[in-house]
C-alpha cells in the first residue's frame with residue numbers, strides 16, 4: 001500500500017476535475033509481450049478486475065500462437081506492433097533504436113510490414129493497426145511511409161508536438177526507473193507526474209494521458225503503484241479509462 005499522504009495530490013486534482021464537470025481520459029500501454037507468463041497473468045487480471053482496457057505492444061518476430069491463445073478470452077486487450085525483433089541497430093554512441101540507423105529504409109519497412117501481417121493474422125479481432133517503436137524511437141523519415149503499410153496510428157513517449165500523417169496516441173507516465181534502480185519508480189514521483197499531466201490537460205491540451213508499463217520487469221513497487229492508480233481512478237466520475245482503438249477513432253474523426 002502507498003501512504004495516503006502520497007496519494008493526496010491525485011485525489012485533490014481529481015476532485016478539481018469533478019467539481020468542474022470535466023472527465024480526464026487515460027489509457028494504458030504495456031510493452032514487450034511475447035508469450036504467456038505469470039507477470040502477464042497478473043497484468044491481465046488486475047486490468048480486467050478494474051475494467052481497464054490495455055494495449056499490449058507485442059514483439060512480432062519472437063511471438064506466436066501461445067500468446068494468441070492466452071489472450072483469446074480477454075476482450076479488454078488490444079495488440080499493437082512493437083517494431084519487429086526489438087533489436088538495436090543504433091551505433092554504439094547513439095541511443096538504442098530499431099527503426100532507423102544505417103540500415104536501408106526498405107529493410108526496416110519490410111520488417112515492419114511482416115510484423116504487421118503476422119500480428120494481424122494471429123489476432124483477427126484484437127489487432128490494432130498501431131506501431132509502437134521499440135525504445136519509443138523511430139527515424140522521422142519513416143513516419144510518412146507507415147500508412148502505406150497499413151498503420152493507422154503511432155505511439156511513442158511524451159506530449160505530442162505536431163500532427164502527423166497518422167493518429168498519434170502517446171504515453172506520458174513511465175512506471176519504470178530505467179536509468180537508476182531498473183525497478184518501479186517511487187510512488188510520490190509517479191503521482192506527481194500523473195498530477196502534472198492532469199493539470200496540463202485541465203488547462204486545455206486535448207490529449208489523453210498514457211500510462212506505460214513493462215509487465216515482465218515490474219517489481220512490487222511498480223505493481224503496487226498500478227493497483228493504487230486503478231483503485232483511485234477506476235469508476236471515478238472525473239476519469240475515463242479508454243481503449244487505444246477508441247482514441248484512434250476519435251482522433252481520425254476530428255482531423
Ligand SMILES: [Zn+2]
Nearest residue numbers: 031032134135
Ligand atoms: Zn520495448
